[in-house]
Amino acid sequence: MSEKPEVYGVNVDLQTRCAHYHQDIDVIAIKHYCCGKYYPCHLCHEETAGHPVVLWPVERFTDPAVLCGVCSLQLSVNEYLKTNTCPACDALFNPGCKLHLQLYFEV
Template sequence: MNVKGHDVRGSVIDSETRCSHYHKEIDRIAIKFYCCQTYYPCHSCHEEDGCGNTKVWPKEKFDEKAVLCGGCGHELTVQEYLDCRSECPSCGTSFNPGCSLHKHFYFET
């Protein structure tokens, strides 16, 4: 699905990157998976429809854009996302703070 000018794959259900697995109002990011450089709304979407070779973002690459705000389409670096306090630095829209519980699926910890 095209979301704010970016291809987001998986079971995307709306224009703010919500998917069949995570679809609360505040679920509005997609993560570019390091292994395939493709945006997915969540790790489950990538498991179902991804490259089959999951790799997390290494710490030395945290300055690369890897998180898409479903509210405005702004791309955040990994570090910006980890530091953003569950809010897009560009448009101020809220992200799900519970996503921090899953960061090990996406980023080296």
């Protein structure tokens, strides 16, 4: 298990759940391209970052951008888009998160 980067937001727990999304399967955080900080969701960024979001550009989809809140594995956007579970610990990721891709990534 690697060291977990700091995750910013509202009432963030040890597995990256927040005040807005807190089901058992809400265990990812997304590094926001604009500030390089992990947030559990777009609402946490909006409420606490103090600046507008900048979407991850397609040409940077190989950079680490998604954090597994269970084991701290950092996945690239491309890796995240190809899976519904963590490749390291098999934690299930909320499939509903992918309904909000346009809030984080150029799509």
